[in-house]
Amino acid sequence: xxxxxxxxVNIWDILISLINLLILFLVFKHFLFKPVQKMLDxxxxxxxxxxxxxxxxxTAAEDMKQQYEEKMATARExxxxxxxxxxxxxxxxxxxxxxxxxxxxxxxxxxxxxxIEKEKRQMLSxxxxxxxxxxxxxxxxxxxxxxxxxxxxxxxxxFIRNVGEKP
Amino acid sequence: xxxxxxxxxxxxxxxxxxxxxxVLAIALKVVxxxxxxxxxxxxxxxxxxxxxxxxxxxITEAQVNSAAVIxxxxxxxxxxxxxxxxxxxxKRQVVAEWVVEKVSNLVxxxxxxxxxxxxxxxAAILGLSAFSSLSSMLGLFPPxxxxxxxxxxxxxxxxxxxxxxxxxxxxxxxxxxxxxxxxFMPFNVIGEFATPISMSFRHYGNVLxxxxxxxxxxxxxxxxxKMLFGWLPGILGSFPFLRIGIPAVLSIYFDIFSGCMQxxxxxxxxxxxxxxxxxxxx
Numbered sequence: 001x002x003x004x005x006x007x008x009v010n011i012w013d014i015l016i017s018l019i020n021l022l023i024l025f026l027v028f029k030h031f032l033f034k035p036v037q038k039m040l041d042x043x044x045x046x047x048x049x050x051x052x053x054x055x056x057x058x059t060a061a062e063d064m065k066q067q068y069e070e071k072m073a074t075a076r077e078x079x080x081x082x083x084x085x086x087x088x089x090x091x092x093x094x095x096x097x098x099x100x101x102x103x104x105x106x107x108x109x110x111x112x113x114x115x116i117e118k119e120k121r122q123m124l125s126x127x128x129x130x131x132x133x134x135x136x137x138x139x140x141x142x143x144x145x146x147x148x149x150x151x152x153x154x155x156x157x158x159f160i161r162n163v164g165e166k167p
Numbered sequence: 168x169x170x171x172x173x174x175x176x177x178x179x180x181x182x183x184x185x186x187x188x189x190v191l192a193i194a195l196k197v198v199x200x201x202x203x204x205x206x207x208x209x210x211x212x213x214x215x216x217x218x219x220x221x222x223x224x225x226i227t228e229a230q231v232n233s234a235a236v237i238x239x240x241x242x243x244x245x246x247x248x249x250x251x252x253x254x255x256x257x258k259r260q261v262v263a264e265w266v267v268e269k270v271s272n273l274v275x276x277x278x279x280x281x282x283x284x285x286x287x288x289x290a291a292i293l294g295l296s297a298f299s300s301l302s303s304m305l306g307l308f309p310p311x312x313x314x315x316x317x318x319x320x321x322x323x324x325x326x327x328x329x330x331x332x333x334x335x336x337x338x339x340x341x342x343x344x345x346x347x348x349x350x351f352m353p354f355n356v357i358g359e360f361a362t363p364i365s366m367s368f369r370h371y372g373n374v375l376x377x378x379x380x381x382x383x384x385x386x387x388x389x390x391x392x393k394m395l396f397g398w399l400p401g402i403l404g405s406f407p408f409l410r411i412g413i414p415a416v417l418s419i420y421f422d423i424f425s426g427c428m429q430x431x432x433x434x435x436x437x438x439x440x441x442x443x444x445x446x447x448x449x
Binding site for chain 1: 208209210211212213216219221222223224225227229230233234237240241244245247248251252253263264266267286287288290291292294295310313314315316317318319320322323375
């Protein structure tokens with residue numbers, strides 16, 4: 001079996017070794033670096049996606065929180081408004097009721113007073129009539145003759161007025 | 168279940184792809200190796216001679232072993248990236264990511280971000296050099312101790328360096344040889360060509376020195392053990408007891424440490440030469 005010398009230069013061996021290194025470079029590039037780099041890029045992409053999704057949901061949650069707070073504030077305001085309105089309405093209504101009641105009462109009172117007045121007057125006139133009749137009959141009895149009621153009505157009335165005014 | 172079985176079968180095939188080339192290389196060596204008599208330190212064994220113009224092409228042990236290393240590394244790449252997923256579900260994916268990340272960082276730190284395309288090239292140099300040197304632990308002839316192999320890599324690196332220097336224009340490249348004063352021209356030219364030669368000789372010499380020392384120590388230990396235990400009867404008398412264990416300690420330095428160190432140095436020099444050769448980024 002032949003052996004090479006310890007130091008031997010062979011251009012074809014050198015060329016083969018050069019090509020071997022190139023081949024190994026391509027092997028490393030295509031079978032180690034490319035798949036790993038692709039996977040790393042995918043992982044990076046995935047992580048970024050996850051972060052983006054997390055950010056998105058956080059902003060969504062914050063939005064919702066803000067909306068909720070706004071809604072709560074408006075709801076409170078609304079509730080306050082409702083209560084105020086209700087109070088106002090009730091106040092108005094009660095005022096109206098009281099006013100109506102007052103007016104009705106005064107109306108009733110007025111009516112009653114009018115009635116009383118009317119009745120009083122009626123009664124007075126009745127009484128006056130009675131009295132005049134009585135007076136005429138008494139007078140006719142005293143005088144002995146008929147007193148024409150129509151003729152002397154003026155006196156009688158005068159008399160009665162005077163009587164009525166000084167009860 | 169069938170999907171899982173298929174993946175397992177592919178895994179086993181890829182593992183076989185890593186192991187079988189070395190087994191074949193060892194078998195080829197064992198079949199062709201002549202019975203050794205005494206100390207002989209030679210270059211690679213020649214398996215086949217093909218007549219070519221200029222010079223005969225020798226298919227040597229070094230060529231076969233480096234081909235075995237390349238096939239094994241291809242198998243390793245495929246094995247590491249097989250079943251790669253975004254969410255890691257295997258240890259080998261972690262290893263693959265670690266390798267890619269470390270080499271990318273190394274390239275990024277030493278060459279800058281614009282040379283990131285060199286990461287696979289640097290990984291190829293590191294892997295080929297380191298595994299070639301480490302193949303001596305299997306009893307194989309380490310391809311890196313053949314100068315032709317390392318010279319091929321160094322010439323490829325030299326071509327790359329020159330390519331990047333020429334990117335700055337032909338005139339600045341030529342002018343660079345006459346700096347700082349025109350008298351320096353011969354030294355600059357020698358220095359230019361010294362780069363690949365020094366790179367290849369450094370690597371090859373370091374690995375070869377390890378092989379030489381390992382051979383010498385092995386023979387010395389055999390002689391010493393013959394002296395000490397030669398009185399034992401039968402086969403025990405010729406058994407080299409001292410060759411058990413002691414060469415392993417040397418092997419840790421010469422095969423593992425020196426092999427990986429030289430691979431790292433070669434890759435480092437490649438990166439630095441190319442990065443400094445390239446014109447400054449504008």
